[in-house]
Amino acid sequence: MNPEPLADARRLGAFWFGIQVVWTAVLGVVLQDRAAQLAPQAVLLYAALAAVGAAVAAVVQVVAGIFSDRARVAAGDRRAFYCVGVVLAIPAIVVLPAVTSLATLWSAMLLLQVGMNVAGGPYQAIVSDYLPPDRVGRASAWMSIYQFSGSVVGILLTTQLRGVALGVALAACLAGGWLATDLYLRTRPRAPVIVAAPLRLDANVRTVLASRSFINLGFYTLFGFLFFFVRESLGAPDARTTTGILILAFTIAGVAGAAIAGRPADRLDKRLIVTVACVAIAISVGAFAAAPTVGVSLVCAIASGVGWGAFFTADWSIAYAVLPRDAMAKAMGVWNLALAVPQVAAPAITGPLVAALDTRRAGLGPRVALICVIVEFAIGTAWLWRLRLSRTRDASAGGMPP
Numbered sequence: 001m002n003p004e005p006l007a008d009a010r011r012l013g014a015f016w017f018g019i020q021v022v023w024t025a026v027l028g029v030v031l032q033d034r035a036a037q038l039a040p041q042a043v044l045l046y047a048a049l050a051a052v053g054a055a056v057a058a059v060v061q062v063v064a065g066i067f068s069d070r071a072r073v074a075a076g077d078r079r080a081f082y083c084v085g086v087v088l089a090i091p092a093i094v095v096l097p098a099v100t101s102l103a104t105l106w107s108a109m110l111l112l113q114v115g116m117n118v119a120g121g122p123y124q125a126i127v128s129d130y131l132p133p134d135r136v137g138r139a140s141a142w143m144s145i146y147q148f149s150g151s152v153v154g155i156l157l158t159t160q161l162r163g164v165a166l167g168v169a170l171a172a173c174l175a176g177g178w179l180a181t182d183l184y185l186r187t188r189p190r191a192p193v194i195v196a197a198p199l200r201l202d203a204n205v206r207t208v209l210a211s212r213s214f215i216n217l218g219f220y221t222l223f224g225f226l227f228f229f230v231r232e233s234l235g236a237p238d239a240r241t242t243t244g245i246l247i248l249a250f251t252i253a254g255v256a257g258a259a260i261a262g263r264p265a266d267r268l269d270k271r272l273i274v275t276v277a278c279v280a281i282a283i284s285v286g287a288f289a290a291a292p293t294v295g296v297s298l299v300c301a302i303a304s305g306v307g308w309g310a311f312f313t314a315d316w317s318i319a320y321a322v323l324p325r326d327a328m329a330k331a332m333g334v335w336n337l338a339l340a341v342p343q344v345a346a347p348a349i350t351g352p353l354v355a356a357l358d359t360r361r362a363g364l365g366p367r368v369a370l371i372c373v374i375v376e377f378a379i380g381t382a383w384l385w386r387l388r389l390s391r392t393r394d395a396s397a398g399g400m401p402p
Contacts, residue, residue, distance in 0.1 A: 007130035009142045011184040015082065016143055018177025019120050020150025021157070022093060022170050026112065027343075028247050029158040030097050030166070032227035033240050034105055043228055043358070043365070045102075047351025049109055050224055054343030056113045061121035061336050068122030072129065076190030078122040079182055085119020086178045093174065094167035119178070124332050126181075130188065144258050144312060150177075151251040159244035201334070204322045207386045212315065212338040214380030215278065218373040219308070220346035222285060223247075225354060229366035232358065234294055242294055249298055250305035257309025270321070271384050273314040278381040280307035282374045289370035322387070 032046050039045040064085075068078040092112035099105045127143070150173075157169050201209075226246060231239035257277070264273055284304035291297040323331040350372055354365030 012126050013142045013146045014180035015177045017146040017150040018174040020147050021154040021173040024151040024154030025158045025170055029244055038102055043351055043355045047347035050347040051344045053109050053113045054340050057117045058337055058340035060114055060117035064118045064121040079185055081122040082119045082178055085115045089115030090171045093171040097166040098163040148251055148255045155244045155248040159241050200324055204388055208322050209338045211380045211384040213342055214376050216339055217342040217346055218376035220342050221350050222373045224346055225366050225369040233363035233366045236294055246301045250301045253302045253305030254309030257306035258313045270314045270318050274311055274384055275381050277307045277310035278377045282377050285370050285373045289367045
C-alpha cells in the first residue's frame with residue numbers, strides 16, 4: 001500500500017495570500033485614509049483604532065487557538081474556524097473603505113479584527129498540522145511568497161480602487177484564498193494526532209519573543225505613520241496614492257531581500273542575518289526621515305524593503321528552531337503576541353508624540369516617528385544576541401520551495 005503523499009505547501013498556504021491582501025491594504029492605507037477623512041485629529045484617531053483593534057486581535061487569537069486545538073483533536077482539522085472567521089470578516093471588509101461615520105468605522109474595524117483573527121490565529125498552525133518537521137522550512141518559504149505577494153496585491157488595489165469597490169476586491173481575495181485552501185483540505189486525511197504538551201517558555205523562547213516584539217514595534221511605527229509622513233512631511237498632493245507606491249516598492253524589494261537571505265540563513269548564524277538586515281533598515285529609515293522629496297523616499301523604501309525581507313526569512317527560521325514542536329499551536333499563539341502587542345504599542349506610544357510635535361511644526365511629528373523606528377530596531381537586534389546559538393540551528397528551516 002502506497003503511503004499518503006505529503007501535503008502540498010503551495011495549496012496549504014493559499015489562504016495566507018488572502019489574509020495578507022486584506023491586512024496590508026487596511027493597516028497600510030485604508031485605516032489612515034478613513035481617519036483623515038472623518039476626524040480633525042487623524043493621527044490620534046488612527047492611533048486609537050489601531051491600538052484597540054490590535055488588543056482585540058491578541059485576545060481573539062489566543063482564545064481561538066485554544067478552542068481550535070480542541071477541535072483539531074475532535075474533528076481532525078481546524079477548517080470550521082477558517083470558515084466562521086471569513087464569514088464574519090467579509091461584511092466589515094466591504095464597508096470599511098467607504099464608511100462615512102466614526103461609529104461605523106469603529107464597528108467595522110472591530111468586526112474585522114474578530115473575524116480575521118478567528119480564522120487567522122488557528123490557521124497559522126496549518127504547516128505543523130499537515131507537514132513533518134523536515135518539510136516545515138520549505139513550507140515556510142511558500143508562506144513567505146504568499147506574504148509578500150499578498151502585500152503587493154493589497155497595495156495595488158488601494159492605489160487603483162476606492163470605496164465599496166475596493167472593499168469588494170479585498171473580500172474576494174480573502175474568500176478566494178480561503179476557498180482554495182479549504183477545498184484542498186477536504187481531499188486530505190485527518191491531520192495526524194499529536195499528544196499535546198504543556199507550553200514551555202524557556203529562556204530562548206522568551207528572548208525571541210522580546211526581540212521580535214521590539215523589531216515589530218519598529219515595523220508598525222513605520223507602517224502606521226508612513227501615510228502621515230507622506231501627507232505632512234513630504235507634502236505629497238495625493239498622499240494615499242504616494243503611500244501606496246512607497247509600500248509597494250518596499251514590499252517588492254522585500255521579495256528580493258527574502259531570496260537573498262535564504263541561503264545565508266541556512267549556513268550562517270541567523271542572529272547575524274537579522275543584525276545585518278536591521279542595520280540596513282535603520283540606515284535606510286534614517287535617510288527616509290531626512291528625505292526632502294518623494295523620489296528620495298522611494299529609494300529609501302526600496303533599501304529598507306530589502307532589509308525587511310531578509311529579516312522575515314531569518315525570523316521564521318529562528319521561530320521554528322526555538323518553539324517547542326509538541327506544543328506548536330499554543331506556541332504560535334504566543335509568538336503572534338509579539339506581532340499583536342506591537343500593533344497596540346506603536347500607535348499608543350507614537351501617536352501622542354506625533355500629534356504634540358506637529359503642533360510645534362507641521363510635519364515634524366512623522367519624521368520623529370521614523371527616528372523611533374531606528375531605536376526600536378536597534379533594541380530588538382541587540383536583544384536577539386542573548387539567544388543561545390546551539391538552539392538556533394534548525395536543519396529543516398529555509399531553502400527554496402520545491
